[in-house]
Amino acid sequence: MRGRMQGFLTAPVLCYFTVSSTAGKADWCIPEERDALLAFRDGVADPRGELRSWRGQDCCKWSGVACSRKTLHVIKLDVSQYGLKGEINSSLAALTRLAHLNLSHNDFGWAAIPEFVGAFKELRYLDLSHAKFGGNIPPQLGNLSTLKLLDLPFNFPRLRMDSFLWVSRLTSLTYLDLGWVYLAASSDWLQALSKLPLLQVLHLNDAFLPATNLNSISHVNFTALTVLDLKNNELNSCLPNWIWRMHSLSYLDLSSCQLSGSVPDKIGNLTSLKLLQLRNNHLTGEVPPAMRRLCSLNYIDLSMNSLSGNTAETKNLFHCMKKLHFLDVSNNNISGSVSGWLEDLTGVVYLDISMNLFSGQVPEDIGKLPN
DSSP: OOOOOOOOOOOOOOOOOOEEEOOTSOOOSOOHHHHHHHHHTTEEEEEHHHHHTTOSOOOGGGGEEEEETTTEEEEEOOTTTTTOOOOOGGGGGGGGGOOOOESSSBOOTEEEEEEGGGGGGTTOOEOOSSOOOOEEOOOOGGGGGGGGGGEOSSTTTTEOOOOGGGGOOOOOOOOEEEEBBBTTTTTTHHHTTTTTTTEEEEEESEEEEEEEOTTSOOOOOOTOOOOOOOOHHHHHHHOOOGGOOOOTOOOOOOOSSOOEEEEOOOGGTTTTOOOOEEOOSSEEOOOOOGGGGTTTTEEOOOSEEEEOOBBBHHHTTTTTTOOOEEEEESOOOOOESSTTTTGGOOOOOOEOOOOSEEEOOOOOOGSOOOO
């Protein structure tokens, strides 16, 4: 799973009772499942020799494989970052008890995601990111009713999805990342996602989402959301009203989304927010004074908009943000004196207030800033 600048993005931790070997048992591995793994191994190139342990009778001891202590079935296959090249053998369909499948950071030559993955009824973790998959994402994945994590980013430009209908059936999902998947035809994305009550992390960045009125629905079920990342999509919308009811939200990135309108005072409801990125939109109106309630913020980027306001009225805006280390409000229409509020930014390591309408002299206390 890709790393991010966050500390906010925590994928579900899934625990399994596994076994590798035990005295008195010559063969812990179910033969049909061992044969399926060997067929997979024989169908890929392994230039780094990561699968060299895949020999002998006990496949539960092989690298990247874990088995159930109770049933002895293979329940986990994780060959992420093995550098494998080739095709996925259909023999893997025999691993019917898989709960965890991670094929990320390999090279499958832009082949389609196998439809049989949708038959793994017990699957809870599926990571196919950075793996050079292409074609349409099979709607059979909608059969994975126990799935908690679905991670498919960075298979651009070949992987695409024309409808989110099957996603709406993944009602156990808590983590969804479709960043850099081509979603231009998925006009139903918002309606489908609104049916996922347990969703906590959502990344749809850089996905060519179609223009969408984010207020076309008045209610969404994912009120437990902590991460919302829609950046770099031309949504051509106003800010959605349902966001201001997400009291657990800690990471909000709507940069470069062609958003217009104002930022309402209701943004002050998001008291768990740590990162706020609204840069490069068409937002107007005053920077809302209610932002002074967002004391957990450590990263703010409102640059490249048409926001206004006077520092005399908002000089205490950042007073409680003791952890703030990044502030960029450049390229707006904010006016007033630069003194009387910059002095509060004692923890900021990056500050850009250029291309505004500020007046006065930079205060001497600005030297207290780390950078």
